Amino acid sequence: MSKSGQQLTDTTGCVIAPLARQPVSPEAATELAIKLKALSDPVRLRLLSVVASHAGGEACVCELSAGIDLTQPTISHHLKILRTAGLLDSERRGSWVYYRVVTDALQQLSLLLEIDTLRMSSS
Amino acid sequence: MSKSGQQLTDTTGCVIAPLARQPVSPEAATELAIKLKALSDPVRLRLLSVVASHAGGEACVCELSAGIDLTQPTISHHLKILRTAGLLDSERRGSWVYYRVVTDALQQLSLLLEIDTLRMSSS
Numbered sequence: 001m002s003k004s005g006q007q008l009t010d011t012t013g014c015v016i017a018p019l020a021r022q023p024v025s026p027e028a029a030t031e032l033a034i035k036l037k038a039l040s041d042p043v044r045l046r047l048l049s050v051v052a053s054h055a056g057g058e059a060c061v062c063e064l065s066a067g068i069d070l071t072q073p074t075i076s077h078h079l080k081i082l083r084t085a086g087l088l089d090s091e092r093r094g095s096w097v098y099y100r101v102v103t104d105a106l107q108q109l110s111l112l113l114e115i116d117t118l119r120m121s122s123s
Numbered sequence: 124m125s126k127s128g129q130q131l132t133d134t135t136g137c138v139i140a141p142l143a144r145q146p147v148s149p150e151a152a153t154e155l156a157i158k159l160k161a162l163s164d165p166v167r168l169r170l171l172s173v174v175a176s177h178a179g180g181e182a183c184v185c186e187l188s189a190g191i192d193l194t195q196p197t198i199s200h201h202l203k204i205l206r207t208a209g210l211l212d213s214e215r216r217g218s219w220v221y222y223r224v225v226t227d228a229l230q231q232l233s234l235l236l237e238i239d240t241l242r243m244s245s246s
Contacts, residue, residue: 019172020180020224023190029165029172036168040160042152049142049152052238057143067146101143106238113233115175115226 018114032112035105038085043070044078048087051099058100141237155235158228161208166193167201171210174222181223 016028024032039045046068051059065075079099082088089100139151147155162168169191174182188198202222205211212223 020175022176024169024172026165026169029168033163033165033168036159037163040156040163042149042156045152045156046147046149049147052143053145101238103238106236110233110236110238113229113236115224115229115233
């Protein structure tokens with residue numbers, strides 16, 4: 001099934017549809033902008049991609065600093081912003097915290113930005 | 124063809140793939156974050172959706188203030204940010220400026236955030 005056939009809703013119950021299909025409501029725009037703002041930082045985008053592309057879609061915080069030249073407190077600060085925006089979930093197991101992407105949130109944003117290029121080129 | 128099968132590149136020629144498939148490079152993250160930052164404002168998200176969902180994917184600046192309670196200079200300011208980030212193109216025809224979404228840019232972001240939920244749930 002194409003993503004366009006799915007019914008994704010935001011936390012207020014509003015259905016999220018591609019923005020090329022219908023104008024985004026003020027309420028949905030406010031909620032979506034919070035997630036996009038959290039994503040709009042190169043470090044956070046890289047951290048999210050490290051978690052998302054990790055085996056099983058989950059990564060230990062101890063694995064997140066590889067290749068990212070920042071201190072652990074700075075990385076934790078960025079992880080907290082992603083978590084607060086609802087893009088990452090975390091769980092403590094033993095000594096470590098494990099992060100996992102919130103797939104619904106990413107799917108929602110991907111669907112929002114989906115463009116039907118055939119429709120767009122016909123006027 | 125699924126979006127995952129497409130090869131989209133950024134302006135530096137780097138191939139953009141879903142972030143759940145591979146970590147985003149520092150260079151791609153910097154470029155993608157600029158577009159996401161431009162999108163991370165409720166008014167700009169609504170303006171972009173009005174243009175994208177308009178017949179033919181194009182809208183006159185004169186049609187963009189409907190339902191958005193802002194002055195024309197403020198709307199122009201937001202449109203300029205979307206244009207600078209490479210999300211909107213504009214063209215003057217007669218007295219009016221017409222806006223059109225840059226479909227490649229939106230496709231790139233949609234692809235980036237695409238999540239294969241089946242893969243994510245299997246570890």
